[in-house]
Amino acid sequence: MAEYEMTIGIECHVQLATKTKLFSPADNDARDAKPNSKTHPIDFGLPGMLPILNKEAVNLAVRAGKAMNAKIANLSRFDRKHYFYPDLPNGYQITQMYQPTILAGEIDVPTEDGTTVKVRIHHAHIEADAGKLTHYGDYSLVDLNRAGTPLIEIVSEPDMHSPTEAKAYTTELYRLMTFAGITHGDLYHGNMRFDVNLSVAPKGSKELGTRTETKNLNSFRSVEKAAEYEFKRQVALLEKGERIVQETRGWDDAKGKTTSQRSKEDAQDYRYMPDPDIPPIVLSDKQIQEIQSNLPKLPPEYRAEWGDLGVDKSVINSILANQKYAELVSAVLSSGGKKAAKRVANWISSNLTIDEATDEKKNADVADLLALCEMTEKAEITSNAASELFNELMNGATDPRRLAEDRNLLQVSDEGEIAAIVDEVLADSASQKAIDDIKAGNDKAIGFLVGQIMKKSQGKANPGMAQKLIRERL
């Protein structure tokens, strides 16, 4: 396989977090709703119904474009893509075939090995989603709750060359879209779906191989796995001297395999036509700038901001998995300085389960975090206690000092109190060997004595002070 290279381009559907649908006043949040309860006569394709473009969707699309460093078209239009299917009420999907709103862009994608890959965006278009079909024995049911949900489809250039790059790209895209508030990012409910176009060619070849498109992947991991599988599958075919069929494939997550769905030969003629019901979207440079200026801080800016915190890239990466955490670190940085920010960054990274797919967003008060940092800094608590308190704060607790007092976590730094324990330990016959070792020049043995003191103090003694007192006495 070493002599083959893969080329990957990814199409990504992003469900926009608008209140209502792209062309109707129906509720856009159909999660767990009764079938066909979130529909309007427009979504139903009744006679005489006309689309009413949702301005909020256009705003979000512009934001999305700007989050991808894309140029926004001053004039864009909608087109109709025709095909018959029971989940498509009008017999056509409203999309942007000829003049999309989001033009070429570019994303810097950080990969796991610490390098950065540039992935160019070809364009992204706004379109309406179709409904959902559920198949039973000899009949199928149509649910139009999702019909008309606004999407943008982001089409990348074929700039990725490994499954990890593909995974990194989708991860970064997810972060850009969720941080910018474009989508709720609920992957379980298909808020972002990825189609992986992959082809294989001999290394160094100038020509790309025939590509397949694996559709409807809904996690970063499945993007990576599907790319791995397709690469192996295509290489195996080439090795056998067979040709790759240009086709659409599906992903079976349980089996970890892609399967053929339909080939290019069955491709439909969509009879694209400009939609005469919707006037063009006209956006002045000023309007575009205004939307851009409302963008919150995005992952690349956070990375730049945290560049000299002195934390590991993997720590930054895990914090960026959750916008709330990123905002927290930034807030700590601006009010408490680098040292505190670094501490909080490390706490977040090592204490919190970071999972993009979960909705649970924990948070804490910045002042409380700073107080906790100070207590740690002054060695009033141990690092284990600090972690414990950090978790408490993130779960809604407040006032770390009182918490520490209540739980008896504050370290004893009173010299007299610790000295008493030190004397007690040194007098213990079990300590004699360590004392002799230290006197013989084996300084490491002091750890044993400190450990004994910690034990006796139930972990509350300040270990530094204990050590100092031992040395004074020996």
Add this chain to the structure above:
Amino acid sequence: MPTISDVKGNSARKNIEDALKKAKEFEEYHALLSLTEKRALERADAVDSGEITGKLAGVPFVVKDNYLAFGAPTTAAAKILENFDAPLQATAVEKLEAEGAICIGKANLDAFAHGGSTENSAFGPTKNAADPTKVAGGSSGGSAVVTALDIVPFALGSDTGGSIRQPASFNGVYGIKPTYGMVSRYGVVAMASSTDVMGCFTKTADDAELVMSIMAGRDEKDMTTLPDYFESTTVDGKVKIGVIKDTLTDDVDESVRNVTNEYIQKLKDAGHEVEEVSLPLVKLSLAMYYIIVPAEVSSNLARYDGIRYGRRAQNVKTLAELYGRSRDEGFVTENKRRIMIGSYVLSSGFFDAYYLKAQKARTLLIQQFDELFNKYDLLLMPTAPTPAFGFGENTDDPIKMYLSDAMTVPANLTGMPAMSIPAGTSPDGLPVGVQLVAPRKADAKMLAFAKSMETQR
């Protein structure tokens, strides 16, 4: 019951009862597909009790059966919608009702408004008001005939390529096609979205002005509507009128040319300046029209699939069969023909050669009209090349039928307001109309001019 002012102020119940009685009397014309009797009488009582008021309080009217309206199914004269009860009403209907007008029934049309004779109705043709052996014209044939027969003082139609003006000419009434975007299309079964406009039939230009002033205006539910601009006006002094000579050639019926020339003389007698002008692209407008409109038709009719509402074929085994048979049973031949043409011109590889080229030609046509309107206030031409023809005369030759639209489609392609004015009769006593075309948004001025000429009669 000739005009709005003749009936307004009467007991609404009497107005409605009279209209319903007449509608039943003239049943043999088959102008109406349904009566909305119950609802109409209820509304009439509400007017009489003072609950409903307005500029058209108690005035009966009829809608073409492609307007979504309460009280009877909205069929578009097609089997696929035979039992479709609208859950809401078209904006135009809502606006008229808000002024107290009362819809008494729904008029016949060519199925989905495809046609120029009302012979394409799935429920049978409508007879001409002046001569029941002739067609009503179309596609808004039923609406023209109920107006001409004095069943109601006004009726609504839709005009995609002449569907108001041509039947108005055939039946001797006024037929108004407004500027594209002046009246909301919301709630009207779409034919071709870029040329569909909603207008009316009346006995007088005054009534047309009143009805259009109520229907006009921006509608949030139709993104293609223009900001409000319609304001009734008057015309004083000399108006410059260009007569498009390309529409008065030998292939136009002699009676039509004669009526047009007589009308030109009347204009001159009234002191207006009339000149012959040339508009060469008019001859190509039919070709543009029969590419662009079928393309949009094929798209707009895709929703009628038998899945969510409307007719669904029985005993089918596959999804493809369900679609194919439902649509086959639900559409008339002309619907299928236009779907075929439209699908063809939009198909991959032909889009540029047909659709895009037609759209470019359309832009040139608009330019030619605009240039003429730099010099002339109004343009004049016949409404249709012939008076009403006989049943079956054109049905076996679609091209011949399409030629009947040659003079009306330019206003649809350019979005300009136009109207058919009853101007005379053929030697056989068939009504003949002339057509005025005005610059975009000059609807009120066009109507004002028609009013001024009305007093000349």
